[in-house]
Structure formats: structure tokens, C-alpha cells
Amino acid sequence: MNPYIQKRRWKFLLLAFATVIAGASLWYTNYLVKNISKAERTKAEVWAMSNKNIVEMPDVNDEFITFIYSIRDSLTVPAIVTDEVGEIKFVRGLDSTKTYINLPDEGTNSLNPKLTYDPQYYKQQLGEMRSQHTPIKVSLTSGEVQYVYYKDSLLLTQLRAFPYIQLSVITIFLVIAYSVFSSSRRNEQNQVWVGMAKETAHQLGTPISSLMAWIELMKSKFNADDDPLILEMENDIRRLEIVADRFSKIGSKPALNNQVVYDIIKDYVDYFKVRVSDKIEFAVSGDQQVEALMSIPLFDWVLENLLKNAVNAIGGPGKINVSISENLAKEQVYIDISDSGKGIPRLKFETIFQPGYTTRKRGWGLGLSLTKRIIEAYHKGQIFVKDSELGKGTTFRIILKSNLKYEPTTA
Template sequence: MRVSRLGEQWLQGGGLWLNRHSSIRIALIVFSVLFAVLSLVISDRLVSRIAVEEHEKLEMWANATRAANAYDQQMIMTYLYRILDANTAIPTILTDQDGKVLSYYNIDVPEKNADAFLERELERYKRGYPPIVIDDLSSPQYIYYSDSYGLRYLVIFPYIQLGVFLLFLGVAIVAVVSLKRSDQNRIWEGLSRETAHQLGTPISSLIAWKEYLASMGTEPMVTDEMEKDIQRLGIIADRFQKIGSSPNLRPSDLHEVILRTIAYMQPRISKQVELIAPKAPEESIIVRLSEPLLAWVFENLIKNAVDAMHGEGKISISYIAKEREVYIDITDTGKGIPKGRQKTIFRPGITTRQRGWGLGLSLARRIVEEYHGGRIYVHHSTLGVGTTFRIELDRETE
């Protein structure tokens, strides 16, 4: 769960961060080009080094063959020693039949504890390649060896290249995914602001009509209800206007915010739904928040719960207050959410209603996580029993 959450947060936040900082993208591109050039240079040097070694060995083999055909014993011995001295890359240890080290080549032996070091190297070589046996002597000798430095580089280097390639592939995937989400967010932001702009005209018209009706002596109850609806439309327009812009977060008493939300929602939902307010905490729970936006989240969760209960049941809100954070649980007695859908319900377009775009929970998640730095998720749900949504927010500290 922790790993998946971190991965999801990176896709939502880290990728967008990458796309917002052009200097980071340029640095990654420059680094990839430099690494490609460096890979070519190192590969070319390794190939050239091996080519030179192979050419020298072939020349030595040709000269030794020429000496053997000429039956020149002195020249044969000369080339034999040259072949022995030509090994400047392969670490080698020569032992007798009892395992005693007779000599070694191409091994950097420390001055202290040299014998112990050679014994450890010998044991390591024994676990590698089988030894070469020299059995034409009075007592057999054994040559143990390991990979040359060039061969080690050739073995390791492709894995380094593969790792860097996978790293850049992952960064590219994250950037593409985040760009797609960024485009979706811009569409939502544009739609929200346009909606707020379009609401301005009918709100102004309704204000004028309310004043006209009041001047005509209409019953105060009518104009008072119109005033409430006008205020509500103003709040909705303000919420849509805030989507996509940095919200003004202020330290607020969370309990008071929730009580105001319940007071607004109770007369606007089914009378057969009991909306249970949280118990007043022993000490005030102060959270830095935007009340219009966070109240929108609570209202959305309450409306979804009412739909899940088909207009009949209980919705309770409770707190779990900790030293640095607070958990708000919204629990209903509805039909529950299948386990396989508990993560997908926050995606845009996911809805169980016949009407609606399925943006409510998606916007709620964005308001809680991106604007308030918290979390919202399905805490637990049982089919036929109900569901608990949990919101985690940081408490304001002095």
C-alpha cells in the first residue's frame, strides 16, 4: 500500500514537477547525450584494446610457429617466455599439488598480510574457472585464474547501460502520463472558470429580480428564499472560479466548518436520512483550509452517501484527532462499494448515476490532496452494510 501510494503521488506530482521545470528536462537530455557519447567512447576503447591484444598474440603465435618449423630451440624458448610475459591482464596464481602458492601474476598484493590475501584470492579463483593442469613436470602444478579487467568491464558495462536506459524510459513514461493529466487538468480548469463566468449573468439577474419583487411588496418569505439561493449560487460560482488557482488557505476550526456544512445539507436531502454531526472535540481542531472548497468535498460525499442509501439511512461524521493530523470519517449505511472499485471511483468519468459526469470524487480528491496536502480514500466498505470515506488533514501547530 505504501509503495503504491508513493508511486501514485509521483505520477500525480513528480511528473508535473518535471514538466514545469524546463531546465530539469534540458539537463536530462544533455545527460543522456553525454552518457551515449561516453558509452561509445568506452566501448570503442575496449574494442581497440582487445584488438591490439589479439593482434600481438597472433603475431607471437605466427613467430612461434615459424621457429618450431625451423627447429630453432633457442628461438622457441624465447617466444615461450614472451608468451608467458605477455599475460599482463589476466590475474593468475600458480600452485603445487598441495595447494601451496608458487607464484602469481597481475595481482596487486598488499604489503601486510600478503599470504592471507593470496589465500583468499585463490579460494575465489577456485570457485570460478577450473584450473589448468601442468602435468609434464615431476609433480603437477595448477594455474588458477580470473577474468581480466577488460572482460570485467565488458560484463558489467551492458548492465550499466541497461539501467540508465530503463531510468530514462521510466522518466519518459512519467512525463508522458503527467502531460496527459496536465492537459486534462487544464480542460477542467477552463471548464470550471467558464462555468463560474457564465453563472455571473443569471446571478446578477436574480439579484435584480429579488429587489424588484421586494419593492412590489412580495411576501418576505419568497424574497428570503431567493436570497438564500442567490447566495448559494454565488458560493458555487466562487468554487468553480477557485479550481485551477492557488486557494487561500486560512486556519479554521474544522468542527465549525463541518457543522455549517451539515446545517446547509440537512434541509436539502431526504428527510429519511439522518445526518449525525460529530461530537465536539475536547480541544479545537485547527486546520489550514479553504472553507468553500473543503465544504464542497463534504457536500459531495454526503450526496453520494444519500444516493447509495436510496434516500433512507444514516450518515455519521466523526473525528480521530492526533497530535499533528486529524482523520475525518464519513460513514453511511448504503449498499457498499465492491473492493475492485474502491480505487477507481476517484477517476474522472466513474459514476453509478444515470446522470452526471463522474467528476465529483475526482475533484474532491484534487481539492483534498493537491490543494490541502491531505488524503482521501475508502477506509473500509462492506457490501450491504455501508462505506466509510476517510479524509486525512494536517493540524495547524503553533
């Protein structure tokens, strides 16, 4: 079975398992909450009846009064008794330390140890009880009506919050598990690509060596050391060597050296322009002295991708300009690559750097994604679409550090 399909099935199984756990937990917790809530309501009703008996039977024997008091005192949930107009008559199970406030001593800044009753605390608690449960109505034989309010116990309150906490934990677990699976898959894919790249470099080595030998033979046999066609063939073979070198070094740490940016770009543009339509004009301008830390093989790869895209975008006669400048304040080098092509919609400025995105029928959509990785991951720089207008052209900007303390990153 394909390992990627198998991992996808594991993801679905993991999601289904987590969903079942969450659903079962929610159902059972809700079941417990309902049962505990009913039990607390019953206790509150018993407590209300015991209060009524205490009020209406003051002359019964002491043992019965003690029994009634024990029933009343057995209530574990906080409760408040009010009359018909809402005046508090009795409280049960509330924090007594919050029912008093300190009064400042007159003439001093110290607090008077004398305490006074704080009615706001009871009113606040009564408001909470009214919002939670319907009060229990108690009708006395004297015609007076009292109302017993109560609120959820600490256990019930925690149980009500428990499903949300559990769902949050399950969600975090799913996110972490998905990230681990995705990271594992990406690592495996990267290892496959690295292996393929190194094998490609190895396979290219033999024909490149043969081509070099054949050229040397042609030079000696036809006395063609200065023949322009032979020189261009040598340039192409050197380019093949660079490509093979790129592939062989994928997965290793690229070496960055201080380079004159103008020279690197001019050398590559001179090589590239004779291999595309002569209807396209190339120009390299700007600061010819500015330097930056660069890997020449990797940066040539960036130029190759950007210039090929520019040529494809033009599709006929046009211009490609490369401009170099330096921002001394930020210690940055700006490289602007402009073309007179068909342009890019503004909504696609970020999308074009995503792997797989392409507007060509036979393209893989990896060029700009690779370019972005080379600039950002290996050169610690930036690349983005600086400007583009449909029908007029596009400008890509590369930003490199002109004074960069660089630590290599494994490809």
C-alpha cells in the same frame, strides 16, 4: 492530429529506439567479450608453452632463454601454475603486496616490520580462476603434469559488467523521459481544465445576475419578502454564486481562515437536507467550539460530494450523521461522516478516490478524487474510509489541523 495521440506515438518511438540501442549494445559487447576472451586464452596457452620450454631446456643459449622469458613475461592476465595435486608452483600477474602479512611483535602492541608469506591470497585467487576457465594442461617430458589457471583481465571483467550498467542507464533514462512526458501531459490537461472552469464561471455570471434581479422584482411586485419559497430560491442563487466563485478561483491560491468547524458543517447540512428526500435523517453532533483553518467554498464542496455520495448509497430511507471531535495531543480535528447505505468493499477503500472510478451509470468519477485533493493538497489534511460494512453503511473520516501553519498551494 490529436496532441495526446502524437505524444503517445513519441513514447512508443522512444521505447523502440531505446530497445534497439540496448539490443545492439548487448550484441556488440558480447561480441567483443568473446573475441577478447579467445585472445586471452591464446595468450595463456602461449605462456604455458613458454613455461614448459623454460623447464625442459635449461642448457640452451642465453639468447633463446631470453626470448622464451620475454614471451612468458608478455602475458597480461593473472595466472597460476599448479602440479597434479593442486600445489602452487608459479604465479604471474598477481598483486605482490597482498602476498605478505605483518606479524605482531612479541611483547609489544606495535607491528613487526618483518613480513611473512600469506598463502590464503593465492588460494583465493586460484579458486576464482578455477571458477572462470578450464585450466590448460601441460605435460612435461619427465612425465610430470602441470595445470595453468588464469582469470579474466580487468578490461574483460569491465566489459562483462558494461551491458548491465548500460541497461540500467537506459532504464533510468526511459523512466525519466516517461515521467517528463506524463508530467507535461498532466500540466496541459490541468491548464485545459483551469481554462474551462474559469470560462464556466464567467458564463454563469450573467444568468445568476438575471435571477437575482427577477427575485427582487417578484418580491416587490407580490410583496413576498418573507415567502419561504422565495427564501429558498435565494439560497439556491447564493449557492450558484458560490459554485461560480469556486470555478473562478481554480488555479489560484485558496485563502484559509480560522473557522468554527461545527458552524460551517451545520450551515451546509441545513441547506443540503431540504434538497434531498425527506426520508433521510441528518444529524450534526460533537464539539461545537473546535476551530480549524478552512476555505469555506472548498470545504463546502467536500461536504457536497460526500453527502451526495451518502444519499446515493442509501437510495431510500436512512440516516447521515456528521460527528466532530478534537485530538488535543495531535492538534487535529476529526470529522466523521457516516451513512446507513450499501457500504463499500474493503478492497475498494483506496480505489474509490481514483479519478474516473464510479459505480453510477451516469457518473464521471471525479467527486471523491476532487475531495481528496481539496483536503490533502489545499487543507494539508487527510481523508479516508474509516470503516464500512456491506449492507450497513460507511464512515468517511476527515482530519484537519486545528493549529496549522498554512502556506497556500496553487490549484
